[in-house]
Amino acid sequence: MAEEGCGPTTLGGPGRVGVTLLAGMDARTKVLGVAAGLLVNLASPSAVAPLLMASGAFGALMAEGIPPALVMRRLLVPWYIAAVALSTQLFWVGHTPLLALGPLVAHQEGLAQGILIASRVVGGTALVLTLSLTTPLAELLATARWFRFPPVLVEMAGLVYRYLFLFSEEAARIQEAQVVRLGHRGWRRRIRSLGTLLGLVLLRSYDRAATVYEAMAVRGYRGAMPWEQRRKFTARDGKQALLWAAALALTWLGGYAGAWLF
Amino acid sequence: MHIAEGILPLTWAAATTAAATPFVLGGAKEIKDRAEEDPASKPLMGLMGAAVFVISALPIPVPIAGTCAHPTGVGLAAVLIKPLPAAALTAVVLLIQALLMAHGGLTTWGANTLHMGVIGAFVGYGAFHGLRRVGLPLWVGAAAAGALADLATYGATALTMALALHGDSPVGAVAVTIALAFVPTQLPLAVLEAMLTASAIGLIVERRPDVVARLGVLVSPEAKGVPAKVWAAMAASFLALLVGASAFMATEWAGVDEAVVERFAAELGRAPWTPFINIQGDMLLFMFTVGGLLSGLALGYLGRGFFDHRRTAPDAQGERGGEAI
Numbered sequence: 001m002a003e004e005g006c007g008p009t010t011l012g013g014p015g016r017v018g019v020t021l022l023a024g025m026d027a028r029t030k031v032l033g034v035a036a037g038l039l040v041n042l043a044s045p046s047a048v049a050p051l052l053m054a055s056g057a058f059g060a061l062m063a064e065g066i067p068p069a070l071v072m073r074r075l076l077v078p079w080y081i082a083a084v085a086l087s088t089q090l091f092w093v094g095h096t097p098l099l100a101l102g103p104l105v106a107h108q109e110g111l112a113q114g115i116l117i118a119s120r121v122v123g124g125t126a127l128v129l130t131l132s133l134t135t136p137l138a139e140l141l142a143t144a145r146w147f148r149f150p151p152v153l154v155e156m157a158g159l160v161y162r163y164l165f166l167f168s169e170e171a172a173r174i175q176e177a178q179v180v181r182l183g184h185r186g187w188r189r190r191i192r193s194l195g196t197l198l199g200l201v202l203l204r205s206y207d208r209a210a211t212v213y214e215a216m217a218v219r220g221y222r223g224a225m226p227w228e229q230r231r232k233f234t235a236r237d238g239k240q241a242l243l244w245a246a247a248l249a250l251t252w253l254g255g256y257a258g259a260w261l262f
Numbered sequence: 263m264h265i266a267e268g269i270l271p272l273t274w275a276a277a278t279t280a281a282a283t284p285f286v287l288g289g290a291k292e293i294k295d296r297a298e299e300d301p302a303s304k305p306l307m308g309l310m311g312a313a314v315f316v317i318s319a320l321p322i323p324v325p326i327a328g329t330c331a332h333p334t335g336v337g338l339a340a341v342l343i344k345p346l347p348a349a350a351l352t353a354v355v356l357l358i359q360a361l362l363m364a365h366g367g368l369t370t371w372g373a374n375t376l377h378m379g380v381i382g383a384f385v386g387y388g389a390f391h392g393l394r395r396v397g398l399p400l401w402v403g404a405a406a407a408g409a410l411a412d413l414a415t416y417g418a419t420a421l422t423m424a425l426a427l428h429g430d431s432p433v434g435a436v437a438v439t440i441a442l443a444f445v446p447t448q449l450p451l452a453v454l455e456a457m458l459t460a461s462a463i464g465l466i467v468e469r470r471p472d473v474v475a476r477l478g479v480l481v482s483p484e485a486k487g488v489p490a491k492v493w494a495a496m497a498a499s500f501l502a503l504l505v506g507a508s509a510f511m512a513t514e515w516a517g518v519d520e521a522v523v524e525r526f527a528a529e530l531g532r533a534p535w536t537p538f539i540n541i542q543g544d545m546l547l548f549m550f551t552v553g554g555l556l557s558g559l560a561l562g563y564l565g566r567g568f569f570d571h572r573r574t575a576p577d578a579q580g581e582r583g584g585e586a587i
């Protein structure tokens with residue numbers, strides 16, 4: 001996480017901001033588009049819509065100049081989960097035998113259901129990446145405020161994200177010191193050291209909180225961070241929103257066409 | 263632990279989000295109220311959330327598996343900042359993890375928040391203060407908070423996934439299958455999380471009593487005797503749970519041995535005979551489980567010797583070097 005998640009521009013890592021179609025798009029359009037896309041993804045009766053969505057998302061990310069290796073790394077765990085879901089649904093769902101492995105019987109209905117769920121995982125995660133790899137955190141927080149999310153939660157998200165990397169570094173520094181002093185030799189000592197590390201990180205977080213609060217108060221902090229949406233919604237943004245809606249409608253229809261065909 | 267994006271059907275995604283939202287909003291209100299009383303608490307909460315994020319990303323050695331896994335950290339958070347703020351912060355952390363690392367998802371955010379932020383936090387907090395009230399030492403309560411929050415989180419995850427995805431199979435059997443799939447990593451991890459939570463809280467209480475007082479970690483530091491009726495109620499609840507679970511499992515599924523192995527063996531003319539040592543009930547299963555756990559621990563620990571060749575002369579040098587330092 002630390003080596004690639006510290007991207008100064010976007011939430012998901014070293015993405016592009018403000019130069020290409022997705023990166024230049026209004027964050028409100030993207031958030032609404034992704035939310036609607038996730039609903040279409042889950043509501044689709046066939047794997048066609050999620051797979052269309054995944055290919056569209058990959059294409060868009062490639063066009064944005066996001067390194068394919070980064071996208072693949074992000075998707076490794078979800079794809080593993082998709083494979084597990086596919087294999088379990090084979091045996092849990094349905095009655096029509098497809099394949100018998102000793103006492104375990106795979107079913108045709110299970111295969112269809114497994115493929116559907118796996119495709120939803122692939123489509124959904126790809127769609128979320130189009131948001132996180134092309135949108136700066138400040139824009140996302142401002143959008144959350146615009147959608148009337150509780151201010152305190154928006155502020156917590158900003159604070160958690162801001163201190164995340166600071167804490168990773170702090171924890172890494174303490175751990176490195178422990179390793180140098182052979183605090184990680186043998187698993188028993190390692191566990192004891194990790195307990196100490198945990199306590200120290202928390203105590204330092206407390207001390208830093210006091211320091212940070214004083215620094216914020218000096219800079220004019222009076223209990224709320226200014227996460228406000230300042231960008232106006234232009235005609236260009238409207239056209240992009242319409243384009244996104246049309247693509248989603250086609251994808252949704254594709255899902256039903258897939259169910260009818262297969 | 264996190265349920266990935268797209269795994270849960272739409273109705274389950276909506277239902278779990280609706281169930282988690284009141285707790286998240288309640289936590290947000292508590293954070294806001296605390297901030298009005300003490301403005302410095304807001305950055306503190308943010309920093310605590312970041313700490314929870316970092317803690318939940320720390321690699322922990324798992325002797326049985328010979329690999330690393332990750333704690334949830336939610337038991338520790340609930341003890342330190344109370345369960346509702348912990349639930350709200352967990353919700354925020356899960357949202358960032360879904361976007362930053364593709365761990366979890368946006369449509370499964372409600373389910374993950376419900377399991378880890380709500381159930382995990384309340385179980386951890388309840389275990390800590392319940393055991394403190396009984397008069398047990400601080401480290402016992404902290405260890406129980408860490409372990410039970412972890413196990414409750416994974417138990418709830420297994421149950422939700424079974425309810426949502428069981429298809430034509432019995433819910434109980436699928437839930438047990440998913441829970442068993444978690445066992446190889448989560449059982450040792452729960453033990454490790456117990457040790458880490460106890461160690462961390464012990465360190466904080468020992469070194470910084472002012473922090474403990476300000477956060478209100480030990481709201482009832484004086485141990486109180488537990489009335490007999492409370493003990494009776496706890497025992498009755500435990501018994502009811504045990505009997506209910508046994509009855510449920512007996513009616514829902516008979517186990518692989520009876521349902522599959524014995525049936526096929528009988529069809530092939532190999533009916534079971536009376537064992538030479540006839541142990542009644544589940545004693546054999548219990549002994550098998552304990553034996554498997556101990557063997558796994560031994561194999562996981564000693565198995566390193568086959569692959570790790572540094573454990574000879576360099577270790578001895580390292581030990582001397584450590585003394586010199």
